[in-house]
Amino acid sequence: MPAIASRIVPQSETFQKNRAALLEQVEQLRALERRTRDKSAASRERFEKKGKLLPRDRLGRLLDPGAPFLELSTLAGFCLDKTDPAKSIPGGGVVIGIGYVSGVRAMIAVDDAGIDAGAVQPMGVEKFQRAQQIALSQKLPFIHLVESAGANLLNYKVETFVLGGSGFYWLARLSAAGLPVLTVVHGPSTAGGAYMPGLSDYVIMVRNQGRAFLAGPPLLMAATGEVATEEELGGAEMHAATSGLAEYLAEDDADALRIARELMASLDWNRDLPPHVRDYAPPRHDAEELLGIASTDHKKPLDMREVIARIVDDSDFLEFKPDYGPATLTGHAAICGMRVGIISNNGPLDPAGANKVTHFIQACCQSGTPLLYLQNTTGFIVGKASEQAGMIKHGSKMIQAMSNAGVPRITVHCGASFGAGNFGMCGRGFFPDFCFTWPNARTAVMGPEQAANTMAIVMEGSMRRKGLEVDKNSIDAMRMMVIDTFEKQTSASHISARLLDDGVIDPRDTRRVLAVALSVCEESRKRALCPVQFGVARP
Structure with a gap:
C-alpha cells in the first residue's frame, strides 16, 4: 500500500499561524474541562467529612489502572444556563465515558455530586441517554455510580421531566438486550431517580450513605402527613434486608467499587471474544503537526491527505478512484491494525465525487469495512452545470448508501461542515x-458571509418589489446581525454544548480516539448476546 508523502512545511508562516491558533483553542477546551473538575473538587472537604470519595475519585477506583478511558461530551450544557460564559460549568452534571472494569469494556456514568449535589441538569439528561444509546448499539455493559439530589424544582421544566423518562426506557432495553446494568448507590437516588436502581440488574448500596425512595421525608409529610427518617424510607440496610432492592451492602465507597469490580469479573463477559493481536506501524509523520495543518480559515484549501498521513498506520493510504471526482477523497487504510475505509473532502461534493462515495460505501459494506468520515466540506456544489449533471440525484444516492450502510460509521469534524455536506458526510x-x-471545526447550514449575502439579496429584492427605496443601511445592519448570529452558532463549543457530537478532541489525539472507537465497534460486532423478552425483574 502506498505511503502518503507529506508536503507540509512546518517552518512556514501559515503552519505556525495555524498551530498557534489551534493550541489556543485546545487550551480553551482544556480550561473549560478543568473548570468543571475544579468545581467538583472544591467539595472535597465536605465529602471527606462524610467519609465519601469525590465522584471522579470513585471513577478512578472503578477503572482498570493504566487502561484507556474515553470521556464523552465534556462540554454538554456549556452556556445553556444563560450564565456568563466565564462562569458557566459544562458537563451536564454527569461524567460519561467508555473504560475497562476488570478487563471488561463498559459504558460508565458517574453523577457529579460535587456540583449542585448532583442535581439533574437538562443537557445532563440528554447526555446520559446518549450514553445509554451507545451502550445498546455497541453492546456495552452499563455501570452507573449514583448520587443525585434529583430534579432542581427551582428550575423545573416540564420537557425535562417528560423526556427524562426515556432514561428508564433505555435501562429496560439494555437489560432485555442481554446487557448487564449495574448501579452503585453512593448517596441519594430519589423520586424518579429511584428507578435507576429499580431497573438495574445488580445494585450495590453503601451503608449509611446510599438511599433510594420515591418520596423523601419532606415530600412524604407534605403528601400524607407521615413522619419517617431517610433510613427508614430508603436506607441501604433496609433495601438489602427488607425490600430486596440491593443485592450487595458495602461499608463505604471504596468497598462498593471493589464489589462492582469483582462482580464485573464474575460475569465472564469476554468469554466469546478471541484474543486479537495485531502488528502495525505508527504513522510516518508526527501527529503534533496536525496543529499546523488544521486551519481556522475555512476559505483556504486543506489537503486532507496530510491529515490522513498522521492518523493511519505507516501513513499508508490506498486511494480509491483518485482521478475521478478528485475533490472527494476515498480510500483504504488501517488504524492500530483495524482496517477502515476513509471518506473526506478537499473541496465541495460534486456529482462525480458523490457517485464515487456511493460506490466506495457499497464496496466497504460488501467487505465489512468500517467507514471513517473526515468532514472538511463547504457542501454540495451549486450552479447550472452541476444541477444539469444531476447533483440532486447523485447526492441522494450518496445519502441513501450512507444511511443504510451496515458497517460501523465514525465521523470527525476536521474543518468546515456546511449545508447538505454535513448530511452527506454522516x-x-x-x-x-x-x-x-476538532476545536477549529465549524458547522452551519452555510458560511456566515454566504448567509448574510443571501439575506441581503432577498431583502433588497423585497424592497424593490414593494416599490421602496433600497435602504443600504438597513441591509448592512441585517448583514452584520446574520453574520454575528452564524458566528456564534458555528463554533465547536456551541455544537458540543448541545450534544451535536460526542465531544471536542485535540487533533493530536485523533488516532488514539479513533482506535478506541473502532475497537468498541469491532468488539460489539463480534459479541453474541443472550437477549430476554423483558429486562431482569427484581424480586
Whole structure:
C-alpha cells in the first residue's frame, strides 16, 4: 500500500499561524474541562467529612489502572444556563465515558455530586441517554455510580421531566438486550431517580450513605402527613434486608467499587471474544503537526491527505478512484491494525465525487469495512452545470448508501461542515456510531458571509418589489446581525454544548480516539448476546 508523502512545511508562516491558533483553542477546551473538575473538587472537604470519595475519585477506583478511558461530551450544557460564559460549568452534571472494569469494556456514568449535589441538569439528561444509546448499539455493559439530589424544582421544566423518562426506557432495553446494568448507590437516588436502581440488574448500596425512595421525608409529610427518617424510607440496610432492592451492602465507597469490580469479573463477559493481536506501524509523520495543518480559515484549501498521513498506520493510504471526482477523497487504510475505509473532502461534493462515495460505501459494506468520515466540506456544489449533471440525484444516492450502510460509521469534524455536506458526510443527524469535533471545526447550514449575502439579496429584492427605496443601511445592519448570529452558532463549543457530537478532541489525539472507537465497534460486532423478552425483574 502506498505511503502518503507529506508536503507540509512546518517552518512556514501559515503552519505556525495555524498551530498557534489551534493550541489556543485546545487550551480553551482544556480550561473549560478543568473548570468543571475544579468545581467538583472544591467539595472535597465536605465529602471527606462524610467519609465519601469525590465522584471522579470513585471513577478512578472503578477503572482498570493504566487502561484507556474515553470521556464523552465534556462540554454538554456549556452556556445553556444563560450564565456568563466565564462562569458557566459544562458537563451536564454527569461524567460519561467508555473504560475497562476488570478487563471488561463498559459504558460508565458517574453523577457529579460535587456540583449542585448532583442535581439533574437538562443537557445532563440528554447526555446520559446518549450514553445509554451507545451502550445498546455497541453492546456495552452499563455501570452507573449514583448520587443525585434529583430534579432542581427551582428550575423545573416540564420537557425535562417528560423526556427524562426515556432514561428508564433505555435501562429496560439494555437489560432485555442481554446487557448487564449495574448501579452503585453512593448517596441519594430519589423520586424518579429511584428507578435507576429499580431497573438495574445488580445494585450495590453503601451503608449509611446510599438511599433510594420515591418520596423523601419532606415530600412524604407534605403528601400524607407521615413522619419517617431517610433510613427508614430508603436506607441501604433496609433495601438489602427488607425490600430486596440491593443485592450487595458495602461499608463505604471504596468497598462498593471493589464489589462492582469483582462482580464485573464474575460475569465472564469476554468469554466469546478471541484474543486479537495485531502488528502495525505508527504513522510516518508526527501527529503534533496536525496543529499546523488544521486551519481556522475555512476559505483556504486543506489537503486532507496530510491529515490522513498522521492518523493511519505507516501513513499508508490506498486511494480509491483518485482521478475521478478528485475533490472527494476515498480510500483504504488501517488504524492500530483495524482496517477502515476513509471518506473526506478537499473541496465541495460534486456529482462525480458523490457517485464515487456511493460506490466506495457499497464496496466497504460488501467487505465489512468500517467507514471513517473526515468532514472538511463547504457542501454540495451549486450552479447550472452541476444541477444539469444531476447533483440532486447523485447526492441522494450518496445519502441513501450512507444511511443504510451496515458497517460501523465514525465521523470527525476536521474543518468546515456546511449545508447538505454535513448530511452527506454522516453528520450527527445520520446517527454515526461516534462523532467527534476538532476545536477549529465549524458547522452551519452555510458560511456566515454566504448567509448574510443571501439575506441581503432577498431583502433588497423585497424592497424593490414593494416599490421602496433600497435602504443600504438597513441591509448592512441585517448583514452584520446574520453574520454575528452564524458566528456564534458555528463554533465547536456551541455544537458540543448541545450534544451535536460526542465531544471536542485535540487533533493530536485523533488516532488514539479513533482506535478506541473502532475497537468498541469491532468488539460489539463480534459479541453474541443472550437477549430476554423483558429486562431482569427484581424480586
